[in-house]
Amino acid sequence: MTIVQVGSSLVEIAGKTRAAASKLAILSTEAKNQAIAAIAQALESSQEEILQANVADCQAAAEGIAKPLYKRLQLDEHKLRDAIAGVRDVGKLADPVGKVQIHRELDTGLILKRITCPLGVLGIIFEARPEAAIQIVSLAIKSGNGVILKCGREAVRSCEAIVKAIKQGLSQTAVSPDAVQLLTTREETLELLKLDKYVDLIIPRGSNSFVRFVQENTRIPVLGHADGICHAYIDQAADINKAVEITVDAKAQYAAVCNAIETLLVHQSIAAEFLPQVATALAENYVQLKGDQRTLEILPNIAAASEIDWETEYSDLILSIKIVDDLEDAIAHINQYGSRHTDVIVTEDIATAEAFFGLVNSAGVFHNCSTRFADGFRYGFGAEVGISTQQMPPRGPVGLEGLVTYKYQITGNGHIVASYTGANAKAFIHRDL
Amino acid sequence: MTIVQVGSSLVEIAGKTRAAASKLAILSTEAKNQAIAAIAQALESSQEEILQANVADCQAAAEGIAKPLYKRLQLDEHKLRDAIAGVRDVGKLADPVGKVQIHRELDTGLILKRITCPLGVLGIIFEARPEAAIQIVSLAIKSGNGVILKCGREAVRSCEAIVKAIKQGLSQTAVSPDAVQLLTTREETLELLKLDKYVDLIIPRGSNSFVRFVQENTRIPVLGHADGICHAYIDQAADINKAVEITVDAKAQYAAVCNAIETLLVHQSIAAEFLPQVATALAENYVQLKGDQRTLEILPNIAAASEIDWETEYSDLILSIKIVDDLEDAIAHINQYGSRHTDVIVTEDIATAEAFFGLVNSAGVFHNCSTRFADGFRYGFGAEVGISTQQMPPRGPVGLEGLVTYKYQITGNGHIVASYTGANAKAFIHRDL
Numbered sequence: 001m002t003i004v005q006v007g008s009s010l011v012e013i014a015g016k017t018r019a020a021a022s023k024l025a026i027l028s029t030e031a032k033n034q035a036i037a038a039i040a041q042a043l044e045s046s047q048e049e050i051l052q053a054n055v056a057d058c059q060a061a062a063e064g065i066a067k068p069l070y071k072r073l074q075l076d077e078h079k080l081r082d083a084i085a086g087v088r089d090v091g092k093l094a095d096p097v098g099k100v101q102i103h104r105e106l107d108t109g110l111i112l113k114r115i116t117c118p119l120g121v122l123g124i125i126f127e128a129r130p131e132a133a134i135q136i137v138s139l140a141i142k143s144g145n146g147v148i149l150k151c152g153r154e155a156v157r158s159c160e161a162i163v164k165a166i167k168q169g170l171s172q173t174a175v176s177p178d179a180v181q182l183l184t185t186r187e188e189t190l191e192l193l194k195l196d197k198y199v200d201l202i203i204p205r206g207s208n209s210f211v212r213f214v215q216e217n218t219r220i221p222v223l224g225h226a227d228g229i230c231h232a233y234i235d236q237a238a239d240i241n242k243a244v245e246i247t248v249d250a251k252a253q254y255a256a257v258c259n260a261i262e263t264l265l266v267h268q269s270i271a272a273e274f275l276p277q278v279a280t281a282l283a284e285n286y287v288q289l290k291g292d293q294r295t296l297e298i299l300p301n302i303a304a305a306s307e308i309d310w311e312t313e314y315s316d317l318i319l320s321i322k323i324v325d326d327l328e329d330a331i332a333h334i335n336q337y338g339s340r341h342t343d344v345i346v347t348e349d350i351a352t353a354e355a356f357f358g359l360v361n362s363a364g365v366f367h368n369c370s371t372r373f374a375d376g377f378r379y380g381f382g383a384e385v386g387i388s389t390q391q392m393p394p395r396g397p398v399g400l401e402g403l404v405t406y407k408y409q410i411t412g413n414g415h416i417v418a419s420y421t422g423a424n425a426k427a428f429i430h431r432d433l
Numbered sequence: 434m435t436i437v438q439v440g441s442s443l444v445e446i447a448g449k450t451r452a453a454a455s456k457l458a459i460l461s462t463e464a465k466n467q468a469i470a471a472i473a474q475a476l477e478s479s480q481e482e483i484l485q486a487n488v489a490d491c492q493a494a495a496e497g498i499a500k501p502l503y504k505r506l507q508l509d510e511h512k513l514r515d516a517i518a519g520v521r522d523v524g525k526l527a528d529p530v531g532k533v534q535i536h537r538e539l540d541t542g543l544i545l546k547r548i549t550c551p552l553g554v555l556g557i558i559f560e561a562r563p564e565a566a567i568q569i570v571s572l573a574i575k576s577g578n579g580v581i582l583k584c585g586r587e588a589v590r591s592c593e594a595i596v597k598a599i600k601q602g603l604s605q606t607a608v609s610p611d612a613v614q615l616l617t618t619r620e621e622t623l624e625l626l627k628l629d630k631y632v633d634l635i636i637p638r639g640s641n642s643f644v645r646f647v648q649e650n651t652r653i654p655v656l657g658h659a660d661g662i663c664h665a666y667i668d669q670a671a672d673i674n675k676a677v678e679i680t681v682d683a684k685a686q687y688a689a690v691c692n693a694i695e696t697l698l699v700h701q702s703i704a705a706e707f708l709p710q711v712a713t714a715l716a717e718n719y720v721q722l723k724g725d726q727r728t729l730e731i732l733p734n735i736a737a738a739s740e741i742d743w744e745t746e747y748s749d750l751i752l753s754i755k756i757v758d759d760l761e762d763a764i765a766h767i768n769q770y771g772s773r774h775t776d777v778i779v780t781e782d783i784a785t786a787e788a789f790f791g792l793v794n795s796a797g798v799f800h801n802c803s804t805r806f807a808d809g810f811r812y813g814f815g816a817e818v819g820i821s822t823q824q825m826p827p828r829g830p831v832g833l834e835g836l837v838t839y840k841y842q843i844t845g846n847g848h849i850v851a852s853y854t855g856a857n858a859k860a861f862i863h864r865d866l
Contacts, residue, residue, distance in 0.1 A: 022768075026791040104813055110802060112812060119824055120794065200824045216652075221825050242847035249849035335455075357842050358459040361553065369543060369845025378853070379545055379841070380537055380863035391552055391633045392654050393826065396841045408812070408829045409790050412802025414675035416682035420811070430813035 010191045013181050014148065014198035017121050020178035021146030025118045027174055029095040035175040036091040036138050042169025043084050043134065046161065050080060053161035054130060061154045065128075073128040073154050083131040086383075090138040093382045096400040097144045102408075103433045107426065109413045111433070116404045118144030120200040123192050125150045125214065127206045130158035136203070137166055137180055139383055143403035148199065150183040150192060159184070193218035201403070203386055208313065223402055225389035227339035228258025229313050230371045233330040233356070234274055235347035236267040242368055243346040244278050249370040250344065252285035255317045258387060259342050259364075259374040262314055264321045265330045268294070271323045275299055287317045294323040310337040327352055331359045338362060340389050342374040342396075363389060363396035443624045446614050447581065447631035450554050453611035454579030458551045460607055462528040468608040469524040469571055475602025476517050476567065479594065483513060486594035487563060494587045498561075506561040506587050516564040519816075523571040526815045529833040530577045535841075536866045540859065542846045544866070549837045551577030553633040556625050558583045558647065560639045563591035569636070570599055570613055572816055576836035581632065583616040583625060593617070626651035634836070636819055641746065656835055658822035660772035661691025662746050663804045666763040666789070667707055668780035669700040675801055676779040677711050680752075682803040683777065685718035688750045691820060692775050692797075692807040695747055697754045698763045701727070704756045708732055720750045727756040743770040760785055764792045771795060773822050775807040775829075796822060796829035 024032075043050070054075040061073055102114035122145050126132045133149050140147035151159040159182055167177035183192065192199065196219045203223045204214040212226045232250055234243045250261040266274060275298045279289060290305035299321075309320040310333070324330045334343050342364030345356040353367040364374040374397060376384025381399030388395050394402040419426050457465075476483070487508040494506060535547035555578050559565045566582050573580035584592040592615055600610035616625065625632065629652045636656045637647040645659045665683055667676045683694040699707060708731045712722060723738040732754075742753040743766070757763045767776050775797030778789040786800040797807040807830060809817025814832030821828050827835040852859050 022792060022794075106806070106811065106813065110806075219649075221823070239847070245847055245849055249851050253849070253851050253854075353844070357840070359455060361455075362840070364841045364843070366843045367845065369843055369848040370850050372850035373539070373543075373843055373845075373848070374841070378539065378850075378861065380539065380861065390654070391838055393838055395838055405824055405826055405828055407790075407795070408797045408807070410797070410799045410802055410806055411786070412800065412806075414672070414678055415802040415806070416678055416686070417803050417805035417811075418682050418686050421686075428811065428813065 010183070010188055010195070011198070014121065014195050016178045017146040017148055017181050018198055020176035021118070021121050021144075024141065024146060024175050024179050025097075025120075025144045027144065031174040032095070032141055032144065033091045035141055035170055035173040036087060038169040038173045039138060039141070039166050040084050040087040040091075040169075042165045043080070043087070043162070046165035046168070047077070047080060050158065050161040050165065051075065051077065053157040057130075057155055057157045065154060069128050069154070073130070073158075075130045075158055079131055083134040086135055087138040090142050090383055093142060093400060095142065096404045101406060105429050105431045105433055106410070107415065107429050110415045111411050113409045114406050115409060116406045119403060119405050121146040121148060121198055122403065123148050123150070123195070123199040123202045123220065125189060125192070125202065125204045125206070127152040127210075128155050130155045130162060132205060133159050133162050133182075134166075135383070136385070139385055139400060139403065141175060141179070143400050145403055146179040148181045148183060148192060150189050153184075153186070156184045190217070193220065196220045205386070223386050223388055223394065223398060225258060225339070225341060225387050227313050227389070228260070228341045228387075229263070229311065229337060229339040230259060230261045230341050231263045231265055231334050231338060231343045232261045232371065233265040233324070233327075233334070233343070233345045234267060234270060235327065235345055235349065235352055236269045237349035237352060238267075238270060238274070238346040239348055240270075240274055240277060243274060244281050246344065246346055246368070246370050247278050248281050248285055250372055251282065251319050252287050252317060253370070253372055256315050257372075258313075259371050260315075261344075261371055262312065262320065263310060263333075263337070264319055265324050265333060266295075266321065267330070268323050268325055271295070272298055275321070282319065285317070287319050289319055289321060291321040292323060295321045313339075327355060331356065335361050340391065341387070342366060342371045344369065344371050363387075443616070443621055443628070444631070447554065447628050449611045450579040450581055450614050451631055453609035454551070454554050454577075457574065457579060457608050457612050458530075458553075458577045460577065464607040465528070465574055465577065466524045468574055468603055468606040469520060471602040471606045472571060472574070472599050473517050473520040473524075473602075475598045476513070476520070476595070479598035479601070480510070480513060483591065483594040483598065484508065484510065486590040490563075490588055490590045498587060502561050502587070506563070506591075508563050508591055512564055516567040519568055520571040523575050523816055526575060526833060528575070529837045534839060538862050538864045538866055539843070540848065540862050543848045544844050546842045547839050548842060549839045552836060552838050554579040554581060554631055555836065556581050556583070556628070556632040556635045556653065558622055558625070558635065558637045558639070560585040560643075561587050563588045563595060565638060566592050566595050566615075567599075568816070569818070572818055572833060572836065574608060574612070576833050578836055579612040581614045581616060581625060583622050586617075586619070589617045623650070626653065629653045638819070656819050656821055656827065656831060658691060658772070658774060658820050660746050660822070661693070661774045661820075662696070662744065662770060662772040663692060663694045663774050664696045664698055664767050664771060664776045665694045665804065666698040666757075666760075666767070666776070666778045667700060667703060668760065668778055668782065668785055669702045670782035670785060671700075671703060671707070671779040672781055673703075673707055673710060676707060677714050679777065679779055679801070679803050680711050681714050681718055683805055684715065684752050685720050685750060686803070686805055689748050690805070691746075692804050693748075694777075694804055695745065695753065696743060696766075696770070697752055698757050698766060699728075699754065700763070701756050701758055704728070705731055708754070715752065718750070720752050722752055722754060724754040725756060728754045746772075760788060764789065768794050773824065774820070775799065775804045777802065777804050796820075
């Protein structure tokens with residue numbers, strides 16, 4: 001079974017998605033939640049088919065792909081049940097659409113409102129994890145957006161089975177099945193990136209180099225981050241125990257993720273006391289260390305770090321260490337080599353922490369806690385559509401609010417601008433209601 | 434006098450601006466307002482020098498440039514006084530920096546805040562109007578950002594005199610004069626667009642083709658709009674008098690601006706009554722009309738409109754007219770040919786207006802008032818940095834909030850993620866404070 005019919009061009013598919021999204025955009029919260037419930041129900045009913053498709057994907061991929069990728073590709077009963085529970089959780093989240101952000105009387109009878117609305121059509125490009133399709137479709141529908149999914153080659157059978165079930169579920173609801181589309185070939189990815197008239201936001205989920213490729217090859221806004229180079233700075237006024245625990249958690253609790261630290265910066269006056277302790281704790285967690293010259297004087301048995309280490313996201317149990325002269329030196333290092341993701345200072349000195357908050361130019365600036373808290377669920381957003389390291393909002397972990405925009409609505413009664421200009425110009429009231 | 438010293442590369446200038454901006458970012462509202470007052474004072478003291486520089490610019494340009502451009506280039510005592518008053522007005526606006534958007538207890542002692550902060554360094558590229566430099570510098574400083582200005586060739590002497598005065602004014606304040614830079618050559622524009630490590634936002638102010646050039650030649654986010662193709666749709670349930678007045682205002686009150694309408698869409702059942710009346714009123718305002726086939730049957734003496742008219746921003750006293758079958762037909766036209774700027778429906782039917790609000794995919798959707806209200810000052814934003822027709826926020830007229838972003842700050846007391854995972858995982862509280 002192929003979802004993309006032979007002969008139907010991507011532009012045609014995108015046009016259908018936009019038409020369906022346009023109707024979805026103005027549905028009530030209740031109608032959207034019913035559609036989300038129907039999706040969960042349909043996925044449950046199609047469980048066997050989906051799991052069999054995944055077995056076929058895994059068999060086909062078994063020889064050609066790396067182990068971690070294979071693990072992400074695998075979708076067992078347990079993972080599928082969790083994903084379906086996730087769909088029902090999205091149903092419970094607050095509707096991000098229709099929120100009144102500004103409500104202002106410009107003049108008598110001339111009322112301005114700024115109201116959140118869906119973006120339109122999302123383009124989601126993901127790699128092996130088939131359950132990502134389930135999560136993103138539920139978030140797209142909750143936020144009133146159509147969605148064009150593009151899955152990795154290895155996951156095609158699984159994703160086709162999933163999207164087939166989702167479309168079946170939607171067919172009994174107010175949301176048209178056309179609102180959800182699946183693409184499966186690499187050529188379609190390149191074409192998708194060019195559809196700036198049809199697609200309003202691209203969310204790439206994959207390797208750093210893949211995200212960078214997407215960013216450099218589309219005029220459509222991209223939500224995502226290429227790099228996660230996070231730092232912990234241990235200040236001279238740090239509590240050593242906290243510093244050790246936070247460093248171990250931030251590096252070793254889950255090293256492959258973007259909010260784990262890559263570089264540890266240590267104030268010179270605390271280095272001799274702190275470094276041996278943290279080195280022992282990190283060794284117990286199988287973390288391999290690399291240090292700058294001054295660090296090597298205290299930890300002579302670790303490898304030497306070079307310039308390239310400061311700009312490397314290891315995504316592994318490796319940590320580079322640098323001794324810095326002071327707070328200013330630490331901040332300069334972070335602003336030069338960091339990726340503006342998340343950085344933490346460990347100190348008992350509140351003024352120093354505040355200076356760090358003000359001067360470090362990252363989406364997350366933390367004090368006395370692990371960088372691993374940088375996450376939409378932990379922030380209480382309910383769902384995370386991605387983490388953005390761009391400077392403009394949405395920045396940092398992005399929940400449903402990253403999938404909506406806003407419109408300005410004005411209602412008048414024949415009001416014209418000519419009345420507010422020239423010699424007898426009326427004045428605006430500008431009163432918030 | 435040249436502000437850009439020989440031998441200093443643009444990267445060096447950008448680095449200095451960033452360093453100055455980093456200090457400016459954490460200044461108090463009071464310190465920023467003092468700097469803004471000092472700028473106003475210094476511009477007043479340098480009035481003679483600035484006006485003389487402008488006379489020289491005008492003399493040099495007199496033969497080579499078009500009249501409207503010459504008019505924008507001219508800076509008389511009156512215009513300068515208004516611009517300086519504008520600086521003082523910016524001083525009175527609320528500080529957009531340091532606003533707490535989220536304040537949440539994640540767990541006991543683990544507090545999340547989302548706080549607005551400056552973007553960093555703005556790159557502003559403008560053409561002939563020298564007073565634009567004055568306005569943008571005051572907005573940049575109010576929002577805590579450094580700014581690299583690039584002015585048009587014709588306005589170099591004026592802008593150099595203005596920036597010299599601004600830097601003199603700043604030299605006695607907490608804001609370093611390095612926070613404001615001026616570039617003057619075309620080559621520097623191209624180089625500026627490549628400085629994505631130093632510049633966080635580009636605001637181009639110029640022709641549509643210039644804005645499009647900038648959008649297509651930089652990876653830095655761009656705030657601005659290439660096209661302003663706005664529509665008025667006169668519904669079958671329109672009040673004819675309101676419809677005529679709104680159409681005339683939206684087209685003829687100031688035709689050269691982006692929020693003026695280019696196309697009038699008229700419901701077929703009201704066309705025979707409405708079109709002759711609006712044609713008379715528009716003729717009195719020197720508006721030239723072009724109509725589709727059905728319009729020509731009612732107004733046989735106007736020119737014929739072709740496909741190209743629907744996608745043309747005339748920026749002049751020209752209006753294209755099309756008769757549509759119904760609301761759906763009107764919305765389809767707007768979503769196909771519009772530039773998502775601002776569109777208005779004239780109708781006494783509230784349900785029809787609401788459908789228009791929901792289905793028209795533009796930054797501004799208006800009901801029974803002129804599209805010319807789409808403006809930051811009229812919306813009550815105090816100052817406008819530009820109008821954005823992108824889909825993602827900031828969208829529509831953008832005030833100071835378009836010049837800030839936010840950071841997530843977390844303060845803990847040794848909190849680590851390991852405590853919130855696994856068998857004995859602690860639960861998050863997620864309580865808004």
